Amino acid sequence: HCAELGNPVPKEPVLFLKPTTSYLPEGKGPTRGPPGCTDLHHEIELGVVISGGGTNIPQESAMDHVGGYVLALDMTARDYQNIAKEKGIPWTWAKCFDTACPISEFVPKEKVSDPQDLNMWLKVNGEVRQKTNTNDMIFTVPYIISYISKMMTLEPGDLILTGTPMGVAGVQPNDQLEAEIEGVVAMKFTVGDKL
Amino acid sequence: HCAELGNPVPKEPVLFLKPTTSYLPEGKGPTRGPPGCTDLHHEIELGVVISGGGTNIPQESAMDHVGGYVLALDMTARDYQNIAKEKGIPWTWAKCFDTACPISEFVPKEKVSDPQDLNMWLKVNGEVRQKTNTNDMIFTVPYIISYISKMMTLEPGDLILTGTPMGVAGVQPNDQLEAEIEGVVAMKFTVGDKL
Ligand SMILES: [Mg+2]
Ligand SMILES: [Mg+2]
Ligand SMILES: [Mg+2]
Numbered sequence: 361h362c363a364e365l366g367n368p369v370p371k372e373p374v375l376f377l378k379p380t381t382s383y384l385p386e387g388k389g390p391t392r393g394p395p396g397c398t399d400l401h402h403e404i405e406l407g408v409v410i411s412g413g414g415t416n417i418p419q420e421s422a423m424d425h426v427g428g429y430v431l432a433l434d435m436t437a438r439d440y441q442n443i444a445k446e447k448g449i450p451w452t453w454a455k456c457f458d459t460a461c462p463i464s465e466f467v468p469k470e471k472v473s474d475p476q477d478l479n480m481w482l483k484v485n486g487e488v489r490q491k492t493n494t495n496d497m498i499f500t501v502p503y504i505i506s507y508i509s510k511m512m513t514l515e516p517g518d519l520i521l522t523g524t525p526m527g528v529a530g531v532q533p534n535d536q537l538e539a540e541i542e543g544v545v546a547m548k549f550t551v552g553d554k555l
Numbered sequence: 556h557c558a559e560l561g562n563p564v565p566k567e568p569v570l571f572l573k574p575t576t577s578y579l580p581e582g583k584g585p586t587r588g589p590p591g592c593t594d595l596h597h598e599i600e601l602g603v604v605i606s607g608g609g610t611n612i613p614q615e616s617a618m619d620h621v622g623g624y625v626l627a628l629d630m631t632a633r634d635y636q637n638i639a640k641e642k643g644i645p646w647t648w649a650k651c652f653d654t655a656c657p658i659s660e661f662v663p664k665e666k667v668s669d670p671q672d673l674n675m676w677l678k679v680n681g682e683v684r685q686k687t688n689t690n691d692m693i694f695t696v697p698y699i700i701s702y703i704s705k706m707m708t709l710e711p712g713d714l715i716l717t718g719t720p721m722g723v724a725g726v727q728p729n730d731q732l733e734a735e736i737e738g739v740v741a742m743k744f745t746v747g748d749k750l
Contacts, residue, residue, distance in 0.1 A: 376645035377572040381708045394706045415653065445643030450571035457706045458610065511589045511652045511750065513576045555706065 373499050373507055373523070376451055378434075382460040390552030391435050391537070394457035397554050399439040400531055403524035404482040404490045404539050406475065407432035407463060408501055410518040417509040422502035425514065429472055431464040431480070431541050433549070434521050438530070457555060462537075463519070464547040471544060475501050479542040482527070484535050492525035499523070568694050568702055568718070571646055573629075577655040585747025586630050586732070589652035592749050594634040595726055598719035599677040599685045599734050601670065602627035602658060603696055605713040612704040617697035620709065624667055626659040626675070626736050628744070629716050633725070652750060657732075658714070659742040666739060670696050674737040677722070679730050687720035694718070 384391055393400035411427025434455070441454035472478065475494060482490040499507070504522055508514060531537065531551045540546040579586055588595035606622025629650070636649035667673065670689060677685040694702070699717060703709060726732065726746045735741040 374644050375647040375651075377574060377647065377651065379572060379707060381710065448640030448643055449569050450645045452570040452572065453706060456570075456572065458708050511648060512574060513653050515576065 369498060373504055375508065376455055378461050379456055381458055382456055384459045384462040384549070386462070386464055386547045386549065389459070390550040391433065391459045391462050392457075392552040393435075393437050393554040394440065394453055395555050397437040397439060399437065400551070400554075401436045401438045401528045402482055402484070402489065402531055402537060403434040403436055403528050404480055405432050405434050405521040405524050406478065406480065406494055406497075406541070408475070408505070408520045408522060409466065410505075410514050410520065411516055413513060413515040413518075415509055415513045417506050417514065419502040419506040422505040425505060426469055426501070427516075428466055428468045429475065429541075429544075430466055430519065431539055431545050431547055432519070432521050433462040433482075433537065433539065434524060435460045435462065436528075459552075459555075462547070462549045464539075464545045467541075467545050478544065480540065481542075482537065482539040484529075484531060484537060486536070486538075489529055490525055490527035496525060497522055564693060568699055570703065571650055573656050574651055576653055577651055579654045579657040579744070581657070581659055581742045581744065584654070585745045586628065586654045586657050587652075587747040588630075588632050588749040589635065589648055590750050592632040592634060594632065595746070595749070596631045596633045596723045597677060597679070597684065597726055597732060598629040598631055598723050599675055600627050600629050600716040600719050601673065601675065601689055601692075601736070603670070603700070603715045603717060604661065605700075605709050605715065606711055608708060608710040608713075610704055610708045612701050612709065614697040614701040617700040620700060621664055621696070622711075623664045624662045624670065624736075624739075625714065626734055626740050626742055627714070627716050628657040628677075628732070628734065629719060630655045630657065631723075654747075654750070657742070657744045659734075659740045662736075662740050673739065675735065676737075677732065677734040679724075679726060679732060681731070681733075684724055685720055685722035691720060692717055
């Protein structure tokens with residue numbers, strides 16, 4: 361979704377960390393913006409679950425380190441992110457708050473024949489907001505795994521979000537979010553008040 | 556050390572995450588910059604170890620959540636950090652690489668009567684580079700704990716680095732780093748080649 365935010369398409373993936381405390385499994389309550397947030401956005405993303413850790417993983421064998429997938433939302437406080445970009449500081453307030461990472465149930469690798477050919481969509485209150493096929497991803501799953509592992513050892517259980525398509529937009533308390541990887545997994549979340 | 560890098564002193568703490576894979580306990584090998592790094596810096600910091608988790612922790616009871624301390628180095632690829640600041644992207648390549656967080660042995664809380672009155676120093680090849688008392692910290696330990704927990708639930712075992720004094724500077728392979736909280740804990744690390 362770089363184009364719609366006026367960002368250049370990056371030559372390399374832009375990496376940031378979300379803490380495990382930001383996980384929100386389906387059924388565990390609403391997703392909520394951080395204190396003071398006035399512009400909470402949804403970003404639907406394919407999540408890749410690492411089963412075999414490693415450092416300097418070659419692209420060629422990267423898929424051997426994948427145990428499966430989740431459908432994930434990279435919930436983002438766009439107001440805090442814009443402030444952070446302007447100041448040149450990390451995106452922590454924008455990306456790392458409790459409930460910032462709603463996730464579906466785990467999908468074992470065997471259920472996905474090609475992770476770069478999945479139809480995904482996100483609806484807000486029944487209206488499609490984001491719709492994509494993962495063949496549109498800027499960087500492939502093996503590329504991202506290899507890229508991260510050059511700098512940071514990957515461990516079993518790590519979850520990598522792989523970027524979002526166009527259509528990111530603000531949500532309000534009580535909005536109903538519904539997302540699906542077609543034929544693979546679906547999930548529903550409600551938006552709550554800010555933390 | 557904001558002044559020496561030409562940064563304004565922040566009104567609120569600037570938060571970022573380091574992954575647990577960046578921990579480097581003393582005796583477990585050299586600290587190394589990320590691939591391509593040409594300006595690896597040391598930042599000596601008091602580390603606070605959380606023993607009791609919580610959300611929205613008031614400053615008044617924040618110290619009840621502290622189990623102890625470590626002496627820590629927030630090793631920073633200053634070249635990558637400068638690029639990230641300029642681009643407005645997160646500091647991941649600058650802060651999150653393997654070995655980016657050398658730490659001393661654990662110091663139980665009982666051994667530190669006042670965390671805001673500790674003399675700390677860092678020597679490189681025997682020469683003092685950073686020297687401070689923790690009463691110079693911009694934000695106190697209770698303030699930082701309370702601030703983070705407004706947005707992100709703290710969990711037992713979390714380590715919070717609290718910022719570095721002036722004197723940050725580059726290191727080279729084979730440099731010997733020696734740091735101490737006077738009368739409390741000391742540690743030594745060697746700088747290795749980049750990852
Ligand atoms: Mg995203
Ligand atoms: Mg630091
Ligand atoms: Mg500082």
